[in-house]
Amino acid sequence: MTNSVDEAKEALGQELRGLRLNAGLKGTELARLAGWHQSKVPKIEYGKTRPTETDIRAWCIHTNSEDHIPDLIATVRNIEAAYQEWRRVLGTGTKRRQQAQVKLEADTEFMRWFEPFLIPGLLQTAAYAEEIMRNVIDFYQIADDLEAGVAKRMERQQILYSRNHRFHFVVAEQSLYTTVGDDGVMAGQLDRLLAVSSMPRVTFGIVPRSTRYRVHISNMIMFDNRFVMVEGTSAELTITQPREVAQYGRAFDTLARQSVTGSGARELIAAALETRHRRIEDA
Numbered sequence: 001m002t003n004s005v006d007e008a009k010e011a012l013g014q015e016l017r018g019l020r021l022n023a024g025l026k027g028t029e030l031a032r033l034a035g036w037h038q039s040k041v042p043k044i045e046y047g048k049t050r051p052t053e054t055d056i057r058a059w060c061i062h063t064n065s066e067d068h069i070p071d072l073i074a075t076v077r078n079i080e081a082a083y084q085e086w087r088r089v090l091g092t093g094t095k096r097r098q099q100a101q102v103k104l105e106a107d108t109e110f111m112r113w114f115e116p117f118l119i120p121g122l123l124q125t126a127a128y129a130e131e132i133m134r135n136v137i138d139f140y141q142i143a144d145d146l147e148a149g150v151a152k153r154m155e156r157q158q159i160l161y162s163r164n165h166r167f168h169f170v171v172a173e174q175s176l177y178t179t180v181g182d183d184g185v186m187a188g189q190l191d192r193l194l195a196v197s198s199m200p201r202v203t204f205g206i207v208p209r210s211t212r213y214r215v216h217i218s219n220m221i222m223f224d225n226r227f228v229m230v231e232g233t234s235a236e237l238t239i240t241q242p243r244e245v246a247q248y249g250r251a252f253d254t255l256a257r258q259s260v261t262g263s264g265a266r267e268l269i270a271a272a273l274e275t276r277h278r279r280i281e282d283a
Contacts, residue, residue, distance in 0.1 A: 008079045008241065010047030015072070016059055017045040023063035034058045050079060078240065090142045094133050094149025098156060104223060105159050109166065112222040112252050116172045118180065119189060122157055123169060123196050123204075128189045129153045131181040160202060168203040169196075170252065170259050176206070176272035183276045183283070190273040197265050205259030206268050215254045222248060 020030055020041070027041035034055075043049040044059075051059070056072045090097055105111065105122075113120045119128060133149045136142075159165055176193075179186060197204045221229045228239040228248045239245060260268065 006047060007244075008075075009050050012051070012072070012075050012079070013045040013047045015075075016051070016056075019059065019063045019065045019068065020045075023065070025063060030059070030062055033062045051076060053077075090136070090140055093143035093145035094136060095145050095152050098149055098152035102152075102156055102159075105156060105165075108223040108226075109164060110168070110224055111165070112168045112170075112249075113220070114170045114217060114252055114255055115175055115219050116217075117178050118175055118219075119171065119193070120169050121153055122160060122167070123193065124153065125185075125189050125192050126150055126154055127185045128180050131185060160196075160199065163201070166201050166203075168205070168252075168256065170205040170207060170255050172207045173209040173268060173272075176269060177275075183279045187273060187276040187280065190269055190276065193269050194266060194273075197262070197269070203261060204265055205256055205261045206265045207255055207259045208268065211258050214258060215251045217248075217251045217255065220248055220252065222252060225249065 020027070025033075027045070028038045030036075031038045031041050040049065044051050044055070053073050053076060056076060057069055060066050060069045060072065101121075113122070118132070121129065121132075124132070130146065130150045133146055133153070137144050137146060160167065176190065180189070193204065196202055219231055222245070223229070225245060226240070228245055230237045230239065239248065259265075
């Protein structure tokens with residue numbers, strides 16, 4: 001299964017192949033001129049190996065295409081930046097990661113956010129966020145700055161009240177039933193969602209559990225139409241290629257059409273909340 005990084009490497013390889021062919025060079029000739037093993041050229045051209053900036057310069061010099069060097073090096077740097085391993089992102093703890101989100105969200109007029117199992121960070125209660133971050137700290141074995149990370153996440157939520165920003169959140173109904181913490185934490189979180197669903201600049205939709213399958217998608221956050229962030233188990237992927245951003249936009253629109261909002265969403269939340277209250281009473 002390929003991802004955006006793989007596709008970006010393949011696209012770069014095809015561009016470099018075009019420069020080689022335009023120069024009338026065989027792959028073995030280019031490898032000889034650059035002092036490389038002959039297998040390096042096809043590996044780069046087919047996206048199996050990401051070229052270094054030194055490789056780019058050598059490639060362009062030997063194909064008489066030095067004017068392409070700045071753009072190609074920028075492409076390589078973008079590929080490197082697109083894939084951020086969680087151990088590196090969270091290396092100093094959770095607060096720094098939350099702080100980085102503040103600027104991204106402040107620079108975004110329209111944010112679209114989908115979650116299949118959890119409640120989006122901007123809508124979380126402090127107790128819910130604390131449990132999420134505690135698990136993140138334990139799983140990735142990073143510096144324990146739980147209190148500071150939760151405080152910064154709560155601070156981020158002020159953006160919801162800004163007149164210059166709009167938000168469209170869509171969650172799968174499963175997110176109402178995924179137990180984060182305990183029933184008390186979940187009851188508080190569900191109460192928070194009831195309040196959020198009436199906020200003037202927020203659209204909150206829930207895709208019912210019985211909804212027919214239409215599109216495959218993991219969690220995602222769209223920042224206007226500029227880029228998309230997708231969180232995986234080992235890394236966070238930032239997608240900037242316009243064609244791919246548009247695909248995510250279509251996927252989000254599909255889920256949004258399948259979701260219920262307003263009174264329909266509040267009914268689903270109320271049903272999940274009733275389940276939590278019964279469990280608390282029976283405990």
